[in-house]
Amino acid sequence: MDAFRRIGLFLRDLLGRRRLDREVDREFEFHLEMETEQYVRRGMSRERAERQARRAFGNLRRHRQATRDARGWRAVERTVVDVRHALRAFRRHPGFAMTAVLTLALGLGATTAIFSVVDGVLLRPLPYPDGDRIVRVGWSFGGGGGIVSAVSPLKFRHVADNARALESVATLRSASFELGEGADAPLVEGQRVSPSFFRAMGVPPARGRAFTPEEAETGASVVVLSDRLWRDRFGADPGLPGRTIALDGAPHTVIGIMPEGFRLVDLPHAGDLFLPFRFAPDAEQDRGNNYTAIARLTPGATRATAEAELGVLTATFRQAYPDRAEEGESYALSGYLEPYVGDRLRTALWGFLAGAGFVLLIACLNVISLFLARAQVREREFSLRAVLGAPAIRLVRQMLTESFVLAATAAVVGSLLAAASLRVFLSLVPAELPRADTIGIDLRVIGFTAVVAAVSAFVAGLPAALPAARARLLDALAGGRSGTQGRHRRPLVRRALVAGQVATSFVLLSGAAVLCASLWNLMGVDLGFRPEGLYSVELTRARRTAPGDGWELRAGEIVRVTGDRGSSTTEAEPVETRLARELLPAIEALPGVRSAAVSASAPLERGLNVVATLAHGGEEYSSNIELRAVSPEYFATLPVPLAWGRPFQDTDAKGSEAIALVNRALARRVAEEARGSTLLIGRFRGEDLCAECPPRRVVGVVEDVREISPESDVRPTAYVPIAQVAGRYGRYSLPRILVRTDGTAPPLDAIRAAATELGFVREVRIHPATELRAATLAVDRFNAVLMGAFAIVAVTITAVGLFGFLSYMVNLRRREAGVRLAMGATPGEVVRELTGSGLVPVGTGLAAGIALTVVFSRLLSGFLASQLFEISAIDVRVLGVTTGALVLVALLASLVPARRVTRVDPAGLLRDD
């Protein structure tokens, strides 16, 4: 309160200084009048009384000044004067001011933009009460740093029942529902959640209530809606809680509405409905670590105590269920969002913030150099003022004020640049970036920028300001030229600045070059199949229209529902075989289509990971492998060449002999050809985890193809006929259709129409495989583009700095050049020598840059290894190209100053002296 009042008083004083000056005068006047009247009343003449009053009052001017000082005006006034002075100086030298502001604005803009992303993705607290106390419990497979998955129902219950450092352990699983009835009922994304979910998030429904444990246990048809859905679909009807809405054709009672703005930060588009979740009493499910577990730290508990407790719970779990936990596996704790910001992205973002910092550093070095150049010109002015009695601190303050005014302007321009570039930047951001929608230039970011700008102003202004304090009487008297001391001191400093800029640019440029080379390598990776002309058709889930006539996807089978809801159903058929039977012939008949296949998972997207054993002779090899359930046409469509054996046929159906194909990477683990081996899906180190998985005879080996992404190694993969596993792997989503075209315009609309005609497909999305491949490289492209942009900005600023430095050097030695030209030296010789000596710091900078790059890549080897593909951080070619590029830039920057040398008129110069 007091602080506010004082700030108010200060601002009032600042804005109304003139008015306040008048007020003080009026106050004094009043005082003098009163005093005079008193004397008059005592019988003095008015004239004498006035004199007497003045004497009693004392020195009017001194008191006025003391009163102003008492209000703290002096600092304000000085600042205002300094700022005015600085603005005047910039108007006189617009070139200097523009260069300095633009340079700093680029540095500050880069820093601001990257910080806004780092802040939005990594730093900003979660939008939940005590969001940093919400944790995720996972299952780690390989000690520290290994793969962490979600947990199985058994593991979930073990934690939920026994952990004391964690409370409200909850699970959630995405689910989509048709809202309302009719053919155009919209699909709404939501979550099935444990009743404790709302407590774990710390956010209860704003209206109504959450589920009770009983409702979860019995699977009651109740639902909590998001505020958004409530507003958009139900017109914010306050009477909605308690009423019934149709979800997937079944009535559900709305029991609550979440508060406005509540959303799942990791799944921003899948939080419109919350329905009770319960674990199916299905023993087989316990094999899969498929259940997300979130929880809240109990009051008093910390992450460390929770982690320690999970260590204990790992041991008790293994004791209770020895067959469910391998040696080395354990519970793993992480922050709520941590698994969603991959380590790779996290380190990349910090790396970019460092990169932006480098750009800012180069900008500061440039501005230091500019200030030094100006200080040289102004040395006389400062010396003169020092002689006339200006205290040294006053001169330093004025110089610093100039750099603060520059930095403040640059911060505004930079923030605008950042806001404008952020949109482009976010369009490049890999899709997996969580909370990307909340990134923006807000008060937090502006505060950060202001602090960074203030520091930059200090860094940029101080080197030129300090010598100003030492301005000497002698220098002022030295006449036409500035002090000889300064002349020798400053070029050395400026040389060091140029070298520093070149070195920092080198680090950025070589970093960008390495990232580009890595991206280039990735783009050139032979996938083993041609993505060109290949299309992946994504079918979203089945349409459920009810009641009456419609299709429904039930546990992997397409079911035609006739008559009233719940009554007799007919025509149940696994979705895979139905697609193969009906859709494939329709698509293959289209012009331009060579072949089409059904696959449970598409190449270049995530596949299905299972444990399996390959038995060969007496030997068994157990591992996690990729499992691809495909129709016979798959191998011709991708294509995947067969090394030996026979492809799948239409006769490999349910009931016929169980067979499989394996890729070379898997076959090689037992034998080069792996003839006569058997694949046992679900068997792991002698233990069968899947009762209904039959042994599969390996009927052939296919060549390795990179079906996951260009950067991951070829994984051991097994292929099984999709007809033999129909219904088993399509439980949650429809399989993909792969189409190989002959290179002419693909009949995408016809494909879409054929799929829609099936009647049970809601939506058809067609992805060209080339786009899918590009998407797998999103992070790499992002890295390369961003670092490239930094490098370009850095090199540009450096070129400007170098240009300024060389111009200055040439100016300094014009006289010498003139003399030598007059003595008969050729212009070429003079140019070579002048610019040559000017380019020495560039050489120093390059050497330092190479050294820094080597040091950095050693220090950051772990970080770099995760970002680079088939290229070392210290690549001789990259270092060579970077050196060449910077030398070229240096030569270009020296072109104009060098030409100026040759234009020197010796006679004119000598006359000037």
Add this chain to the structure above:
Amino acid sequence: MSNSVFLHGALDLLILRVLRAEPMHGWAISQRIRSVSRDVLEVNQGSLYPALHRLERRGWIAAEWGTSENNRSAKFYRLTAGGRRQLDEQTAGWREFSGAVHRVLQHA
């Protein structure tokens, strides 16, 4: 003249004390200090104003333009809550100080 050395440090305290009863303008404050002290403490009148503005800036007194007893506009100062606390503290401090000086002068 000789008492101005002591007065300098005590001026703030005296202003606060004088304002405790009622709001006053600057001239009245100087008159009150002089008359109550039986003309011993004569403030160099002009030096009163820097002190008043300093106290205002610290938030111990607040100022407002009003009408004086002879119907002229004058700036009136009044004690704030913070100023009242300050007055109590400074009074206690001053008593302690002057008591100590007094004892030394008597017994040393």
